[in-house]
Amino acid sequence: xxxxxxxxxxxxxxxxxxxxxxxxxxxxxxxxxxxxxxxxxxxxxxxxxxxxxxxxxxxxxxxxxxxxxxxxxxxxxxxxxxxxxxxxxxxxxxxxxxxxxxxxxxxxxxxxxxxxxxxxxxxxxxxxxxxxxxxxxxxxxxxxxxxxxxxxxxxxxxxxxxxxxxxxxxxxxxxxxxxxxxxxxxxxxxxxxxxxxxxxxxxxxxxxxxxxxxxxxxxxxxxxxxxxxxxxxxxxxxxxxxxxxxxxxxxxxxxxxxxxxxxxxxxxxxxxxxxxxxxxxxxxxxxxxxxxxxxxxxxxxxxxxxxxxxxxxxxxxxxxxxxxxxxxxxxxxxxxxxxxxxxxxxxxxxxxxxxxxxxxxxxxxxxxxxxxxxxxxxxxxxxxxxxxxxxxxxxxxxxxxxxxxxxxxxxxxxxxxxxxxxxxxxxxxxxxxxxxxxxxxxxxxxxxxxxxxxxxxxxxxxxxxxxxxxxxxxxxxxxxxxxxxxxxxxxxxxxxxxxxxxxxxxxxxxxxxxxxxxxxxxxxxxxxxxxxxxxxxxxxxxxxxxxxxxxxxxxxxxxxxxxxxxxxxxxxxxx
Ligand SMILES: *[C@@H]1O[C@H](CO)[C@@H](O)[C@H](O)[C@H]1NC(C)=O
Ligand SMILES: *[C@@H]1O[C@H](CO)[C@@H](O)[C@H](O)[C@H]1NC(C)=O
Ligand SMILES: *[C@@H]1O[C@H](CO)[C@@H](O)[C@H](O)[C@H]1NC(C)=O
Ligand SMILES: *[C@@H]1O[C@H](CO)[C@@H](O)[C@H](O)[C@H]1NC(C)=O
Numbered sequence: 209x210x211x212x213x214x215x216x217x218x219x220x221x222x223x224x225x226x227x228x229x230x231x232x233x234x235x236x237x238x239x240x241x242x243x244x245x246x247x248x249x250x251x252x253x254x255x256x257x258x259x260x261x262x263x264x265x266x267x268x269x270x271x272x273x274x275x276x277x278x279x280x281x282x283x284x285x286x287x288x289x290x291x292x293x294x295x296x297x298x299x300x301x302x303x304x305x306x307x308x309x310x311x312x313x314x315x316x317x318x319x320x321x322x323x324x325x326x327x328x329x330x331x332x333x334x335x336x337x338x339x340x341x342x343x344x345x346x347x348x349x350x351x352x353x354x355x356x357x358x359x360x361x362x363x364x365x366x367x368x369x370x371x372x373x374x375x376x377x378x379x380x381x382x383x384x385x386x387x388x389x390x391x392x393x394x395x396x397x398x399x400x401x402x403x404x405x406x407x408x409x410x411x412x413x414x415x416x417x418x419x420x421x422x423x424x425x426x427x428x429x430x431x432x433x434x435x436x437x438x439x440x441x442x443x444x445x446x447x448x449x450x451x452x453x454x455x456x457x458x459x460x461x462x463x464x465x466x467x468x469x470x471x472x473x474x475x476x477x478x479x480x481x482x483x484x485x486x487x488x489x490x491x492x493x494x495x496x497x498x499x500x501x502x503x504x505x506x507x508x509x510x511x512x513x514x515x516x517x518x519x520x521x522x523x524x525x526x527x528x529x530x531x532x533x534x535x536x537x538x539x540x541x542x543x544x545x546x547x548x549x550x551x552x553x554x555x556x557x558x559x560x561x562x563x564x565x566x567x568x569x570x571x572x573x574x575x576x577x578x579x580x581x582x583x584x585x586x587x588x589x590x591x592x593x594x595x596x597x598x599x600x601x602x603x604x605x606x607x608x609x610x611x612x613x614x615x616x617x618x619x620x621x622x623x624x625x626x627x628x629x630x631x632x633x634x635x636x637x638x639x640x641x642x643x644x645x646x647x648x649x650x651x652x653x654x655x656x657x658x659x660x661x662x663x664x665x666x667x668x669x670x671x672x673x674x675x676x677x678x679x680x681x682x683x684x685x686x687x688x689x690x691x692x693x694x695x696x697x698x699x700x701x702x703x704x705x706x707x708x709x710x711x712x713x714x715x716x717x718x719x720x721x722x723x724x725x726x727x728x729x730x731x732x733x734x735x736x737x738x739x740x741x742x743x744x745x746x747x748x749x750x751x752x753x754x755x756x757x758x759x760x761x762x763x764x765x766x767x768x769x770x771x772x773x774x775x776x777x778x779x780x781x782x783x
Contacts, residue, residue, distance in 0.1 A: 245323060246331075246662035252321035253333050253658075254483060254643070256302060256312035261485035261646050263306070270303045280490055284497035301352045310348050318348040331661035334649055397563040398422045398438075403501035408508040410563070411464075411540030412783060414438035423540040424464045425569045430454040439539040440780025441773060452776065456769040457537035462570045463619075463764055464541030465528050466562060467512040468555060468607070469577040474505035474546035475514070475744055478734040480642040507544040509741055511748035512575055515542070515783040520742040521723075524749040527575070535767035539780045541570065551581035552595055552603035559607060564614050566703070571616045573762055574704070575751075576607070576692075577624040579711055583685045584629075584667035586659070590677070594669070594684050597691040604695055612701045619704040620762045622755070623696055625689030627711040628682045629670035632737060635727045637673070642733050652736045666737050707759055709751065713739070716746040 255277075263273035278291035298319060305315045313332040316322040324330050330341060398413035399406035407413070411423030414435055420428070421436050428436040430451035435442035439462075441453050467473050477499075481492050499506070508516045514526035525533070528542040545562050555578065564572055582595035595603070604623075611621060636652040644650025653673060659665035660672060669681030689710065696708035717727050720742070730743040739747065755762050767773075773780070 245321075246664040249316060249322035249331065249662060250659070250664060252316035252319065253312045256306070256315045257333075257643050258483055258485055258488075259302065260306050260312060261643075262488065264646065265485045270306045271299070274299055274302070277488075280488055281493050282497055285500060287493070287497065304351050305348055308348070308351055310344070310351075314344055314348050317345055318352055329661055331658055333643070333654060333658045335654075396422075397561065402508070403498055405561075407783065408502055408506075408544075409513075410543040411438060414440075414540075414781065422563070423542075424563075424572070425565065427453045427457070430458075435781075437541075438781070439537055439541070440777050441537065441539075452773075453537075456767070456773050457535075460535050460537050460767045460769070461764045462535060462537040462541070463531065464538065464543065464570060464572045465513065465531055466543040466564070466572045466574045467510075467546050467577060468559070468562070468574060469512070469544070469546030470550040470579060470581055471505065471546070471548040472579055472738055472744075473510065473512060473575075473577045474503070474507050474544060474548065475510035475741065476504055476548055476735070476738050477506050477509075477732060477740070478504060480733045483734060484642050484645070486646060503548060505546070505548065506741075507546070509744075510544065511744035511746075511751075512577070513542040513544040514745075518741065518745055520740070520745065521725075522742040522745040524745045526745070527573075527748050527752060530748075530752055531573075531763065533770075535764060536770045536773040536780065537767060540783065541572075546577075549581060550578060552578050552600050552607070553582070555603070555607055556610075559610055562614065564616065566614060566616050569616050571618040571620070571704075574611060574615065574619065574621045575624065576604075576621060577711075579624055579626050580629070580667060582688055583626065583669055583681050586663045586665040586668055588660070588663055588668070590668040591680060591684075594681075595688065597687050600688050600691045601695065604692065605699070608695075608699065608701060608706070612703050615703050617703045620759075621701075621704045621706050622762070623692040623706070623708045625692055625708065625711045626685035627713045628685060629667065630678050630682055631713060631717070631727065632667075632670050632731065633672070633678055636731060636736050639728060641736065655736060666735065671737060707755075707762070709754060711747075712750060713743075713747075715750060716743060719746055719750075 259270060259273045259277060262268070262276055263270050266273065266276065268276070274295045278288055278295060281287040281291050283289070301319060302315060305318060310318070311334045313322070313334050313336065317324070322331065330336070396413070396416075396419050398410060400413050400416050402408045413422060415421040415438075421434070421438065423438040425437045427442075428434075431437065431442035431453040432444050432451040433442075439453075439457075441456055442451075444451050445455060479492075479495070479499075481487050482496065507513055509519060511526055513528045515528060518524075531538045531541075543563065545558065547558055550558070582600060584590075585593045587593045608621070611619075615621075633653075633656075637656070639652055640648060641650045641652055641655045644654070656665065656671040657673065660668050665671050667681075668677075669684075670678055672678055693708040696706045699706060717730065720727070720730055725742075730740060730746075732738040732740045752763075
């Protein structure tokens with residue numbers, strides 16, 4: 209959750225990093241507090257590992273492996289072009305070093321993408337014979353006679369400071385700037401495009417020319433003439449002259465779902481195929497440009513607001529799809545206001561991107577799911593940087609006051625508690641990371657240690673071999689969950705009622721075991737941290753069942769006209 213998208217979008221493609229830091233607006237830096245040169249190091253180690261393994265898998269030269277990698281990348285977002293540029297700049301050195309049997313750690317230290325600062329530990333992913341490190345690095349440096357481009361590779365200005373690259377960097381920078389989410393916070397928030405915070409994130413607009421037309425509003429004049437709320441129901445029944453929206457939706461208490469969340473809620477996901485040499489082919493990266501334009505999140509498949517069919521074995525629907533199934537008048541009324549790195553502390557930076565008009569719109573179910581970043585950070589001593597219960601109380605109260613001023617009366621707010629993240633270490637530490645599967649040389653324990661060393665871990669507290677620290681992190685998480693529970697029982701607001709629900713990861717693990725799965729299969733394989741799509745859908749299922757049991761008023765009634773709506777309007781214009 210603390211994985212700022214700028215690390216990870218660039219991780220498989222470290223050459224994008226210098227551009228990334230150029231394109232990052234300040235608030236993004238506040239969300240992600242990692243050191244910029246640690247991103248460069250992680251990206252370099254990943255890419256060099258992939259090149260090395262591609263050569264191994266195809267029994268080819270390193271040169272051919274680099275050519276292969278670039279040929280697989282799509283043209284979009286300059287990915288292929290940038291890859292060839294990187295090969296042009298660093299390819300010769302990478303060939304020399306890998307051919308001399310140096311591993312990715314040594315290559316990246318030699319090329320100075322990774323640096324060991326004085327008094328700091330040596331950060332490495334692969335096992336290193338300690339006494340040999342200095343010797344090996346010296347030997348590697350001899351192999352690579354310093355080339356003029358080398359000095360540009362150092363973190364900071366990056367390759368964009370090469371004069372002949374300035375122009376293309378400008379272009380790429382602009383492409384990324386256009387992807388800055390929420391930049392139009394005050395204008396029309398709904399879009400007819402999928403990515404860049406478009407309809408993957410909130411219901412698709414059905415009239416881009418009229419700002420009074422958007423999902424979730426109460427119908428204007430019963431939508432007799434146009435579909436003002438984009439639910440696909442409009443016009444007049446010729447048989448009796450009654451508008452369909454009035455006939456089918458009046459009194460059905462429509463409502464939308466709004467998620468305030470972090471990378472787990474946005475469904476952060478890096479395809480393991482992107483870093484697995486043995487599975488790479490021409491199709492491997494086809495969805496990478498889309499994923500990058502969505503900040504490496506896949507809200508369209510998430511447990512709360514997903515609207516696409518699941519790609520996992522789990523067929524349970526998202527909360528949004530269930531609300532739609534319950535009342536077809538809710539069609540397209542979803543908003544995923546989640547952000548990688550979000551916590552109770554920084555939510556106010558993007559809370560305004562929530563769109564709800566108190567006078568014009570239907571009530572909403574708001575799910576507050578900041579499930580990790582109040583205890584997760586990458587600091588070498590993570591404990592002092594964790595949110596205290598007192599601070600959480602005041603942060604959340606501020607959020608609730610904002611919501612009370614913006615949500616239509618009759619809305620509902622549900623808090624999710626924080627999970628106990630000790631299952632990460634317990635279930636993963638001895639397993640091989642996708643990068644380590646070919647040669648059985650990188651476990652999650654090593655990956656975690658590498659990220660902690662670079663102070664770039666999304667959650668040092670739980671992704672750590674230090675049991676005391678893991679326990680401390682869980683204790684704080686429990687205190688914060690209890691704080692949320694306390695707020696939910698104590699505080700009252702005029703426009704919504706307030707509930708608390710435990711984030712019961714253990715329960716979905718039990719459910720998964722019952723279905724014949726293994727606990728580790730519920731975690732994102734590349735980051736070893738986030739719940740994956742299956743977990744996200746199982747959590748949604750549990751959420752739905754609990755709300756139905758305890759607070760059925762939150763979900764509203766079943767609409768008896770659903771079959772007629774389907775008959776007249778089909779898929780209601782799709783999503
Ligand atoms: C790999 O390539 C080399 C040289 O082209 C060849 O001698 C060797 O037999 C090949 N190994 C395999 C496993 O194909
Ligand atoms: C825009 O939509 C609103 C709501 O349906 C409607 O009242 C208004 O007339 C529309 N404006 C234009 C220019 O069509
Ligand atoms: C909200 O609606 C309830 C009834 O559903 C009503 O009792 C309450 O006064 C309303 N609150 C406001 C602020 O209008
Ligand atoms: C483990 O973590 C605790 C709590 O942060 C810390 O006090 C202790 O020094 C750590 N132990 C090691 C071996 O790093």
